[in-house]
Amino acid sequence: MKFSTSEENYIKSIYHLQQQGGVVSTNNLASELQTKAASVTDMLKKLNAKNLLHYERYQGFTLSDEGIKVALGIVRKHRLWEYFLVHKLEFGWDEVHAIAEELEHITSPLLVEKLDTYLSHPKFDPHGDPIPDVNGKMELRQQVNLIDLALNQEAEVSAVGSQSTELLELLKHKNIGIGTLLTVVRKFTFDNSLEVKVKNFPPFSISQQLAQTLFLKPTYGSTTVGSISK
Amino acid sequence: MKFSTSEENYIKSIYHLQQQGGVVSTNNLASELQTKAASVTDMLKKLNAKNLLHYERYQGFTLSDEGIKVALGIVRKHRLWEYFLVHKLEFGWDEVHAIAEELEHITSPLLVEKLDTYLSHPKFDPHGDPIPDVNGKMELRQQVNLIDLALNQEAEVSAVGSQSTELLELLKHKNIGIGTLLTVVRKFTFDNSLEVKVKNFPPFSISQQLAQTLFLKPTYGSTTVGSISK
DNA sequence: AAATAAATTTAGACAAACCTAAAACTTTTT
DNA sequence: AAAAAGTTTTAGGTTTGTCTAAATTTATTT
Ligand SMILES: [Mn+2]
Ligand SMILES: [Mn+2]
Ligand SMILES: [Mn+2]
Ligand SMILES: [Mn+2]
Numbered sequence: 428m429k430f431s432t433s434e435e436n437y438i439k440s441i442y443h444l445q446q447q448g449g450v451v452s453t454n455n456l457a458s459e460l461q462t463k464a465a466s467v468t469d470m471l472k473k474l475n476a477k478n479l480l481h482y483e484r485y486q487g488f489t490l491s492d493e494g495i496k497v498a499l500g501i502v503r504k505h506r507l508w509e510y511f512l513v514h515k516l517e518f519g520w521d522e523v524h525a526i527a528e529e530l531e532h533i534t535s536p537l538l539v540e541k542l543d544t545y546l547s548h549p550k551f552d553p554h555g556d557p558i559p560d561v562n563g564k565m566e567l568r569q570q571v572n573l574i575d576l577a578l579n580q581e582a583e584v585s586a587v588g589s590q591s592t593e594l595l596e597l598l599k600h601k602n603i604g605i606g607t608l609l610t611v612v613r614k615f616t617f618d619n620s621l622e623v624k625v626k627n628f629p630p631f632s633i634s635q636q637l638a639q640t641l642f643l644k645p646t647y648g649s650t651t652v653g654s655i656s657k
Numbered sequence: 658m659k660f661s662t663s664e665e666n667y668i669k670s671i672y673h674l675q676q677q678g679g680v681v682s683t684n685n686l687a688s689e690l691q692t693k694a695a696s697v698t699d700m701l702k703k704l705n706a707k708n709l710l711h712y713e714r715y716q717g718f719t720l721s722d723e724g725i726k727v728a729l730g731i732v733r734k735h736r737l738w739e740y741f742l743v744h745k746l747e748f749g750w751d752e753v754h755a756i757a758e759e760l761e762h763i764t765s766p767l768l769v770e771k772l773d774t775y776l777s778h779p780k781f782d783p784h785g786d787p788i789p790d791v792n793g794k795m796e797l798r799q800q801v802n803l804i805d806l807a808l809n810q811e812a813e814v815s816a817v818g819s820q821s822t823e824l825l826e827l828l829k830h831k832n833i834g835i836g837t838l839l840t841v842v843r844k845f846t847f848d849n850s851l852e853v854k855v856k857n858f859p860p861f862s863i864s865q866q867l868a869q870t871l872f873l874k875p876t877y878g879s880t881t882v883g884s885i886s887k
Numbered sequence: 888a889a890a891t892a893a894a895t896t897t898a899g900a901c902a903a904a905c906c907t908a909a910a911a912c913t914t915t916t917t
Numbered sequence: 918a919a920a921a922a923g924t925t926t927t928a929g930g931t932t933t934g935t936c937t938a939a940a941t942t943t944a945t946t947t
Contacts, residue, residue, distance in 0.1 A: 431933075431934090433933080433934060433935095452894080452895090453894070453895055453896085454893090454894065454895080462934095462935075462936090463935080463936065463937085464894075464895065464896085465895085465896075465897080465935085465936070465937080465938095466934070466935055466936070467895090468895065468896055468897080469896095469933095469934075469935080470934080473933090473934095484895080484896070484942085485894080485895055485896075485941090485942055485943065486943095512768075515775060516768070516771040516772060516775050517771065517775075518767075518771065522767075525765070526763070526765050526768055529763050529764065529765075530760075530763060533756065533759050533760060534759065535755070535756050535759075537748075537752070538742075538746070538756055541746040541747065541748065542746060545745060545746050545747075661903080661904090663903080663904065663905095682924080682925090683924070683925055683926085684923090684924065684925080692904095692905075692906090693905080693906065693907085694924075694925065694926085695905085695906070695907080695908095695925085695926075695927080696904070696905055696906070697925090698925065698926055698927085699903095699904075699905080699926095700904080703903090714912090714925080714926075715911090715912055715913065715924080715925055715926075716913095
């Protein structure tokens with residue numbers, strides 16, 4: 428079945444919201460899509476009629492199995508294009524989301540597979556989020572939030588919880604990127620800031636706000652599954 | 658100013674039609690876009706209100722200077738994406754038009770310029786059609802139709818007048834592509850077929866129908882400007 | 888257990904991009 | 918120069934996706 432750009436954007440947003448909170452609400456989705464609750468209800472009826480949703484009036488909704496399959500296809504395209512934009516066209520990490528938001532709606536399935544091959548089947552996008560394969564399977568990388576990382580446990584930065592220019596600017600200043608190895612050497616309870624150490628650099632401080640947007644994969648042993656962004 | 662996908666498709670089609678026939682008619686455009694005359698009239702009013710057209714009711718229309726500028730921007734994107742699809746993703750020449758028809762509407766100007774740089778500023782698309790630069794300038798390659806090529810005058814295949822799978826199949830069989838050097842060694846008046854010679858191959862025959870879709874650039878000296886496809 | 892507040896859905900409208908059928912205009916033929 | 922034929926525009930309708938305002942349902946207070 429084929430879907431309009433608008434339908435696809437709704438499906439993908441529902442997918443992301445239900446990853447976090449389980450059942451999704453109308454207002455929730457409306458604010459995510461920058462639209463009004465009435466518009467959401469209209470679209471819910473349409474998606475429900477196409478069997479993409481589990482939906483009870485006034486009771487919230489989630490994607491059906493079919494809906495999830497469709498969502499994963501769009502997420503796959505979005506993240507593959509982001510990878511292309513950053514690694515081939517040399518876009519900055521914070522510039523690609525809006526463009527991928529358009530490219531994800533290009534219809535040709537052959538294009539997606541050729542792009543995937545051209546990029547050598549990447550497993551993660553530039554923000555550290557996993558790229559689903561043709562069948563919707565993706566690596567659920569073991570991730571810990573930096574806030575929860577044990578002292579002196581080395582870990583590799585693998586994802587970020589935001590894609591804002593502001594975050595990118597700060598990470599560049601601190602010389603942190605996807606792949607950076609670091610350890611937490613001290614935690615301060617006053618402001619929940621962390622003193623961290625990266626090889627060949629002097630120790631430096633990371634604020635609570637920054638730590639909360641960084642997700643890492645411990646170098647040995649491991650832990651919980653972290654939340655994931657677009 | 659920003660335009661919808663639909664507006665852009667109309668603008669581009671008008672551009673191609675007026676390249677050939679001067680003033681464009683409503684029915685003409687309707688059949689090019691596979692739509693109805695009434696729909697065309699609706700859109701003409703909108704484009705006219707935006708000063709993209711010279712339009713007199715019942716008298717046909719052409720693009721204004723502003724309209725041409727917009728059209729060239731879309732043509733640029735279309736041909737750059739076609740080049741990308743063929744030379745990077747290894748699509749066949751006949752597979753790319755439909756996909757480029759969607760990709761040409763992606764809005765980011767920065768994307769176009771980065772893509773252009775990534776492709777090393779190509780001057781011609783996979784069908785031999787010139788790619789306009791950022792300012793809309795493009796090489797108007799000197800082209801002769803194979804039908805009109807002088808006997809024993811060596812020339813390089815530089816464009817094709819169709820992009821069908823059928824044509825591609827035939828050209829592959831005859832080992833002809835963009836860049837092939839050939840000379841016409843004989844012309845037969847009975848069926849207007851040609852006997853042509855390509856270096857390192859035995860001479861072979863080309864039908865009138867095939868000759869009419871091939872455009873070439875003579876290796877020395879030169880001639881007329883040929884018609885050009887998408 | 889009311890009353891109040893919040894969330895959700897319905898009702899009714901609107902713009903964009905289409906369509907069919909009928910009217911208006913232009914071109915061609917007799 | 919009238920009639921016929923062809924082209925273009927207008928009139929009125931449909932679908933998709935949006936909106937505001939009002940009605941309905943659910944959740945939270947008192
Ligand atoms: Mn999108
Ligand atoms: Mn991403
Ligand atoms: Mn197009
Ligand atoms: Mn082309």
